[in-house]
Amino acid sequence: MNKPLRRAAVFCLALIVALMGWVTWLQGAKASDYKEDPHNPRVTIGKYSAPLGNILVGGEPVTGSATTSDTLKYKRTYKDGPLYAPVTGFTSQIFGSNQLESLYGDLLDGSDSRLQTPADALTRERAKGGDVATTIDAAVQKAGYRALGDKKGAAVAMDPATGRILGMVSTPSYDPGTFAGSSSADQKAWRKMSGDTEDPEVNRALRQPLPPGSTFKLVVAAAALEDGLYTSVDEPTHSPDPYTLPNTRTKLTNENAAAPCKNADIRTALQYSCNTVFAKMAVDLGKDKVKAQADKFGFNDGKVDTPVRAGKSVYPGNMDEAQTALSGxxxxxxxxxxxxxxxxxxxxxxxxxxxxxxxxxxxxxxGGNTVQENEPKTYGDGKAMSARTAQQLRSAMQTVVDKGTGSGAKIDGLTVGGKTGTAQHGVDNSGTPYAWFVSYAEDGKGHRVAVAVMVEDGHAARNEVSGNGLAGPIARAMMKAALPS
Incomplete structure (x- = not known):
């Protein structure tokens, strides 16, 4: 073989070797990347080639699958879509997925490796989709949704002993089934939802941080008791009425001018929601001590996963004393x-x-076999406060319901504690205030439930907005459903 032919042969052989190496690399190292690439139509075709697994509430599916006449053989369906959308999220053939539908997409469509049998691995067939069992109590969820009605807001109910979320409601809501497919009607429904100025797709229970108003006074009270600034909720504080914000001429007053807020103890200050007491208390403690207590409750943690990640709640650290007073x-x-x-x-x-x-x-x-079971976990370092401080605050919260601003949450046969809040909204408080209610109930048998409600817009006149009047009845409905007598 002459020299030019030999060179050409070697070059061609090198090209063949390079091509074989490239193909081997694509089929080996890069195969999973291409297989999982959302732009690969085979991924979507595979996902919707069989019925998806379901999301369960109380052991019953609140999702399903329906056949289509398109290339994507099945599409997602939802039972009581607006009721459970804040829990399930959505999955759409065109617009993707979010929340539980997204986080557990591989399990639901059968591509999770934990579902594969040896036979599935050999045939490269997808396993049957698995199910996601939620902690939601259908009765609590329905009670909160009905009570919120046409109000814009959200509510969360938790089992304090386990952290299980029993109810998670956000309104206005949406029906994820209306845009689960790929038809023009589905696309129209998506455009309608995403263009709605009320933002129904926002999960307000998890993703809508707003000023907590007077409900935050519980955090300040916990900080004061833990620090030893006051030893009891019945010990008088050193609180003038009105209170002049430090280094300013601004006088802070109380909503109820007749309330006995001057030097009031913590119980009375919570009962009448005395701004002057807790503003000065926050200053006396200092922003660092209040922040340390807030952090123990979960503030300033950007990784609170339920497993759906919650928006970060914030207690600011860079404040002067006047700002610290207002934060209190x-x-x-x-x-x-x-x-x-x-x-x-x-x-x-x-x-x-x-x-x-x-x-x-x-x-x-x-097949219904457990793949993963979630046990209760303690948040942070274990204790948000001492047992004594918690008992003191429960007692004071009961006074708020029995004799104070939270009377709308009373439930026959249950011990109920609560704290109302009305948070300013807009420049110079020009907007309609947010109404809050934070509460717990116990039935005397060791069963307890904790509830927080926020009403962003209750369609009420400004002078009619109150935590007790708007948010309290919603909390009451959820607590009653969680602990039926």
């Missing part, structure tokens, strides 16, 4: 989600121990 009554730059305030109430109800909020009980394969 849940204003200035304080931000909290309903889930966060349910965590505060849950820790108080559970003797100071805060459990991590949990939305999923277990995962099962297509």
């Amino acid at each position: 009554i849940g204003q200035f730059d304080d931000q909290a989600t309903p889930l966060q305030m349910a965590m505060v109430s849950s820790a108080i109800a559970n003797g100071g121990e805060l459990k991590t909020p949990q939305l999923v009980d277990k995962l099962t394969d297509g």
Whole structure:
């Protein structure tokens, strides 16, 4: 063979070797990347080639699958879609998925490796989709949804002993089944939802941090008792009325001018929601001590996963004393989600121990066999406060319901504690205030439930907005459903 031919042969052989190496690399190292690439139509075709597994509430599916006449053989369906959308999220042939539908997409469509049998591995067939069993109590969920009605807001109910989320409602809601397919009607439904100025797709229970108003006074009270600034909820404080914000001429007053707020003890200050007491208390403690207590409840933690990640609730650290005073009554730059305030109430109800909020009980394969079971977990370092502080706050919260601003939450046969809140909204408080209610109930048999409700817009006149009037009845309905007498 002459020299030019030999060179050409070697070059061609090198090209063949390179091509074989490239193909081997694609089929080996990169195969899973291409297989899982969302732009690969085979991924979507495979996902919808068989019925999806289901999301369960109380052991019953609130999702399903329906046949289609298209290339994507099945599409997702939802039972009581608007009721459970804040729990399930959505999965759409065109618009993807979110929340539980997204987090457990591999389990639901059968591609999770934990579902594969040896036969599935050999045939490269997808396993039957598995199921996601939630912690939601259908009665609690329905009670909260009905009570919120046409109000814009959210509510969360938790089992303090386990952290299980029993109810998670957000309104206005949406029906994920209306855009689960790929038809023009599905696309129209998506455009309608995403263009709605009321933002129905936002999960307000988890993802809408707002000023918590006077419900934050529970955090300040816990900090004062834990620090030893006051030894009891019945010890008088050193609180003028009105209270001049430090280094300013601004006088802070109370909503009820006749309330006995001057030097009031913590019990009385919670009963009448005395701004002056808790503003000065926050200043006396200092922002660092209040922040340390807030952090124990979950504030400033950007990784609270239920497993759906919650929006971060914030207690700011960079404040002067006047700002610290306002933060002590849940204003200035304080931000909290309903889930966060349910965590505060849950820790108080559970003797100071805060459990991590949990939305999923277990995962099962297509045959009902458990793949993963979620046990209760303690949040943080174990204790948000001492058992004594928790008992003191429970007692004071009971006074709020029995004799104070939270009377709308009373339930015959149950011991109920609560705290109302009305948070300022808009420049110079020009908007309609947010109404809050944070509470817990116990039945005398060791069963307890903690609830937080936020009403962002109750369609009420400004002077009619109150935590007791708007948010209290919603909390009452959920507590009554959780602990039926």
